[in-house]
Amino acid sequence: MPDHWTNSLFIQNGPFAGNTLENISPVSGGCIHQAWRIELSDGQKIFAKTNHKDLLNVLEVEAKGLKALKKWTNNSLITVPEPLLVEELSGRAVLLLPWLELSGDDQTALGQGLALMHQKSAKHNPEKFGWEEDGYIGKGIQPGGWLANWGEYFVNMRLIPQLKIASQWGLRIEDYQAILIALPSFLNEHQPSPSIVHGDLWGGNAAILQDGRGVLIDPAAWWADREVDIAMTKLFGGFSKKFYAGYEKVWPLPTSAQKRVEIYNLYHLINHANLFGGSYKEQCLRTLKTLKGSIIN
Structure with a gap:
């Protein structure tokens, strides 16, 4: 389970102030990062990547890349998740993205x-x-x-x-x-x-x-x-x-x-x-x- 970085999401100046954490569960498939599915009290679902704070730059570069792709994509054909947060929280490097429900196979x-x-x-x-x-x-x-x-x-x-x-x-x-x-x-x-x-x-x-x-x-x-x-x-x-x-x-x-x-x-x-x-x-x-x-x- 994650350590105390999740608490920083809900403090007064945190990105999800006023919400509470309903559930958090690990997601498989990560290579160098840990991945999580977060559910909030207002119904939001979030995908989180975490690692040691020394690897914050890796997640920052990923966030910049996502924004660069998103600038040039047509959202009716392709979705590129918009980074919600990328920063150090309680000694962890954290990247938050919207949770996406995947199930299709027609490419x-x-x-x-x-x-x-x-x-x-x-x-x-x-x-x-x-x-x-x-x-x-x-x-x-x-x-x-x-x-x-x-x-x-x-x-x-x-x-x-x-x-x-x-x-x-x-x-x-x-x-x-x-x-x-x-x-x-x-x-x-x-x-x-x-x-x-x-x-x-x-x-x-x-x-x-x-x-x-x-x-x-x-x-x-x-x-x-x-x-x-x-x-x-x-x-x-x-x-x-x-x-x-x-x-x-x-x-x-x-x-x-x-x-x-x-x-x-x-x-x-x-x-x-x-x-x-x-x-x-x-x-x-x-x-x-x-x-x-x-x-x-």
Whole structure:
């Protein structure tokens, strides 16, 4: 059970002053945080994430990412939960979000809404790729900063930082210098515009509401080639034909997109290898070898 952080919600200046706590129960599925379902006396239901106070920045970055996605989403297709609170309470880092009832399985609106988010943000983009501060991809650091050149950004700010960490378990960066040199121009061939992207779009970070609308949670948001989101949906599965059909109906991908899927997913594979080890290491090495042969030769 949670400790005394819940008491801070109901003090005179607390966010739910005048309410009382009716029930709180743990929710499964969290990776590095504890998760809770909170029921208040006025009938509100709240989702809470908590961790040690030293990890408050992780939850702050998540809250900023949610707000960034929400700015560009059409609420008739996709819901992004609005952060209710993110702060330290009684020595705990706490993020509160509205509780959402999930039960649907038709991913059409999810695909359409994601495409619309990508498309709408691309029309009003900052004319550069990146993010204003360091973020997180899972438990790993996702460096911030900006560049106008997409290929250079992806290689220098996404792949190389992960490759440097991977050198600690034996991956030799020097073996892949040729591909790192060739990738920027290869990735720039289709001249992508910056779009706001979820950034960590595996099946566990998307869902369907009872009314059929999609839900996006736990982002690692930044301005990128929109294809990075679609590529990641193919890495671990969980997305249906209706999702992809919905996306294509709103903003079709270029026919060359398939050539970049493995490159974009390499970022996530190396991050997983650095965090979890195991078979992810072998997957990284196989992917690098494949890319070395297909792009250099």
